[in-house]
Amino acid sequence: MDTQKISIETPIEYLKNVGPARAEVFKKELYVYTIADLLQHYPFRYVDRTKFHTISEITTESTYIQLKARLIDKQIIGEKFKKRLVARVQDETGMIELVWFQGIKWIDKILGVGLEYVVFGKPTFFNHKPNIAHPDLELLSEAKKVIASTLQPIYSTTEKLKTFGLDAKGIMRLQQSILQNPGFLMDETLPKEIIEHYKMLGKTEAMKQIHFPADTRLLHRATARLKFEELFAIQLQILFTKSYKATKFKGIVLESLGEYFNTFYQEQLPFQLTNAQKRVLKEIRTDTLSGRQMNRLLQGDVGSGKTVVALMSMLMAIDNGYQACIMAPTEILANQHYNSIIELTKKSNLEIGLLTGSTPKKIRKIYHEKLLNGELNILIGTHALIEDVVQFKNLGMVIIDEQHRFGVHQRSKLWKKNTIPPHVLVMTATPIPRTLAMTLYGDLDVSVIDELPAGRKPILTTHRYESSRLRLLGFLKEEITKGRQIYMVYPLIEESEKLDYLNLIDGFDNISREFPLPQYKVSIVHGKMDAKGKDFEMQRFIRGETQILVATTVIEVGVNVPNASVMVIESAERFGLAQLHQLRGRVGRGAEQSYCILMTGNKLSSEAKTRIETMVKTSDGFEIAEIDMKLRGHGDIQGTQQSGIVDLHLADLSKDQKLLIEARNCVELILSEDPSLSLPKNEKLRLFFKSKSNMGITWDKIS
Ligand code: ADP
Ligand code: MG
Numbered sequence: 001m002d003t004q005k006i007s008i009e010t011p012i013e014y015l016k017n018v019g020p021a022r023a024e025v026f027k028k029e030l031y032v033y034t035i036a037d038l039l040q041h042y043p044f045r046y047v048d049r050t051k052f053h054t055i056s057e058i059t060t061e062s063t064y065i066q067l068k069a070r071l072i073d074k075q076i077i078g079e080k081f082k083k084r085l086v087a088r089v090q091d092e093t094g095m096i097e098l099v100w101f102q103g104i105k106w107i108d109k110i111l112g113v114g115l116e117y118v119v120f121g122k123p124t125f126f127n128h129k130p131n132i133a134h135p136d137l138e139l140l141s142e143a144k145k146v147i148a149s150t151l152q153p154i155y156s157t158t159e160k161l162k163t164f165g166l167d168a169k170g171i172m173r174l175q176q177s178i179l180q181n182p183g184f185l186m187d188e189t190l191p192k193e194i195i196e197h198y199k200m201l202g203k204t205e206a207m208k209q210i211h212f213p214a215d216t217r218l219l220h221r222a223t224a225r226l227k228f229e230e231l232f233a234i235q236l237q238i239l240f241t242k243s244y245k246a247t248k249f250k251g252i253v254l255e256s257l258g259e260y261f262n263t264f265y266q267e268q269l270p271f272q273l274t275n276a277q278k279r280v281l282k283e284i285r286t287d288t289l290s291g292r293q294m295n296r297l298l299q300g301d302v303g304s305g306k307t308v309v310a311l312m313s314m315l316m317a318i319d320n321g322y323q324a325c326i327m328a329p330t331e332i333l334a335n336q337h338y339n340s341i342i343e344l345t346k347k348s349n350l351e352i353g354l355l356t357g358s359t360p361k362k363i364r365k366i367y368h369e370k371l372l373n374g375e376l377n378i379l380i381g382t383h384a385l386i387e388d389v390v391q392f393k394n395l396g397m398v399i400i401d402e403q404h405r406f407g408v409h410q411r412s413k414l415w416k417k418n419t420i421p422p423h424v425l426v427m428t429a430t431p432i433p434r435t436l437a438m439t440l441y442g443d444l445d446v447s448v449i450d451e452l453p454a455g456r457k458p459i460l461t462t463h464r465y466e467s468s469r470l471r472l473l474g475f476l477k478e479e480i481t482k483g484r485q486i487y488m489v490y491p492l493i494e495e496s497e498k499l500d501y502l503n504l505i506d507g508f509d510n511i512s513r514e515f516p517l518p519q520y521k522v523s524i525v526h527g528k529m530d531a532k533g534k535d536f537e538m539q540r541f542i543r544g545e546t547q548i549l550v551a552t553t554v555i556e557v558g559v560n561v562p563n564a565s566v567m568v569i570e571s572a573e574r575f576g577l578a579q580l581h582q583l584r585g586r587v588g589r590g591a592e593q594s595y596c597i598l599m600t601g602n603k604l605s606s607e608a609k610t611r612i613e614t615m616v617k618t619s620d621g622f623e624i625a626e627i628d629m630k631l632r633g634h635g636d637i638q639g640t641q642q643s644g645i646v647d648l649h650l651a652d653l654s655k656d657q658k659l660l661i662e663a664r665n666c667v668e669l670i671l672s673e674d675p676s677l678s679l680p681k682n683e684k685l686r687l688f689f690k691s692k693s694n695m696g697i698t699w700d701k702i703s
Helices: 019-030 035-039 104-110 140-146 159-163 168-179 192-197 203-211 216-248 259-268 275-289 306-319 331-344 361-372 408-415 434-440 466-481 494-514 531-542 577-584 606-617 621-632 657-673 680-691
Strands: 045-048 065-077 084-091 094-100 116-121 123-126 129-133 136-139 151-154 295-300 323-327 352-355 378-381 395-401 423-428 445-449 460-465 485-489 522-525 548-551 564-569 595-600
Touching: 019 159, 035 168, 065 094, 065 104, 084 104, 116 129, 116 140, 136 140, 151 168, 159 168, 168 203, 203 216, 216 434, 216 657, 259 306, 275 295, 275 306, 275 423, 275 445, 295 306, 306 323, 306 331, 306 395, 306 423, 323 331, 331 352, 331 378, 331 531, 352 361, 434 657, 460 466, 460 606, 466 485, 466 564, 466 595, 494 522, 494 548, 522 531, 531 548, 564 577, 577 595, 577 606, 577 621, 595 606, 606 621
Parallel strands: 094 129, 295 423, 295 445, 323 378, 323 395, 352 378, 395 423, 460 595, 485 548, 485 564, 522 548, 564 595
Antiparallel strands: 045 151, 065 084, 065 116, 084 094, 116 136, 123 129
């Protein structure tokens, strides 16, 4: 490799021993385009090459092992594609076969009977006898000279790559050719102060050590350093954008609390606010006085009382002569918000509108006018709100419910309706772990309602097998006799959609037979019905005309039927934790004792078991979210695909919380001293992130 010409941005085909054909598979299989990308293809494990096993120690549990053994014989057996080279080696404790299916001729030529080798590979058992296919072989006399790195890196690869000679070993050789080049040098990415403060390895050294660690201690230091850097990069991106927005966008100052807020609080509020609700309202109050635009995420479990917080935030705006709106992801939810807000404000003279896809044209026109002249105080609706024809006189407060359904882009479309952007409160009932929130919504300030209104009876959650179905039916009848309503939820997974629908319809038929007309009435709602049909069935259930609602997860988000006190989840093992938690949140909204019954098959995977046990054990959404992230890793959690998390090669938000918090603190410190990163000592940071083409934001646009 010519050191002068190769840099880490060099396309991978120019690396010696790669070339266009291998480069093509690298790109397709591993998204490796440049040398930097290859370096970020970190080992997924290491084997200790200083450790030798004896042949008698090999068990079916053995993974990679290393032996010192003498070759006693070799022969080629079988015909055509069954042809293979079998060599036998032995040490003082026993004998083992080594097998090659490819490159037979060549290997046969170099293997010397009677010579001593270092054999390295993964044993498999055939007819109770161990053998090693395609082992690494090295003459013992040679090996003694070179065993330099004690921990040998193992790289993930693919079948396709292997056919191009890029197995774990092949990739290792390429890494070696880059890293062991005496001229190898990477630019330092982290500020000197941080490296010194934490006594971190420099970038170049860390990169060398993570691929070819001298010992485990250095491996740990290298890993920590590189993880830190990844987390630091994301936090810098988020917090820099945030502080930039804060300086660029002025925020409406909601000077004083007035008539609407005070009257509501003192005379109309039907209950005492919880301490958590009060705290969040104070946080919102502070934001709206600050002169900066509020961008706040309100996390609160289902039933924690976010609606009243939303309403009171809107009243702050209205008291200061502004309008407010709530945007919900579905028509059903928009309707529900509308009804709750109307109910809460029935003693006031506020003008409140509901705008959804099914709002008649005539009413729309009236709204459009009343919005423009300021007569309408609050508009509640769906996506219909962000259509260009919807213009406010002076929008001051935007509430977005169930945020993950709306993109950032849609959010900002609402802002553009004003010269000074309105305050934004995003509400979500999907609790997410703190580290994930810092990363996904790092640009938002986070408020948490972590307390349910007093007097709520905890939902009783139980796990039942098919064998208890008769008893379940009896129980459901009792509850219906007491006047309660019941949800029965069936899974619907895209891959097995057809079968799932059959199960759902089957379930509906069974339930209809068990709960016959006219005494009982059963609704059904699923994704194949049109909006009208769905709404019709939902409304029947909401009005209490039907006692049972058989449904797929379409009812997941936000539906509120306080009289429904039993949630039966069929094939509960097929649901994710977050989903189970959401579904359970549909009950426990009234004064009655509520139940959640998780029906499963008899055979559960250990992960499914953990999910079910977690649900039975706790109803704390944050605890559930932590367990969920541990089970699934952060990559699968909803919304992560759009975030910087895709840039994480090493760091894991479920395990590296401490590092993340340190990284964030460091970034905060740097930005508090130099918000625009214009000090000379921070120039490097600016340049480094600018050069990262895969970062979510383009720095040119901001600067
Ligand atoms: P969510 O956070 O799921 O949107 P809601 O705002 O719909 O919760 O509130 C759930 C129920 O709890 C509503 O019926 C609401 O009126 C009631 N509620 C909210 N806050 C309180 C409180 N502080 N005390 C008693 N009930 C409350
Ligand atoms: Mg709600």
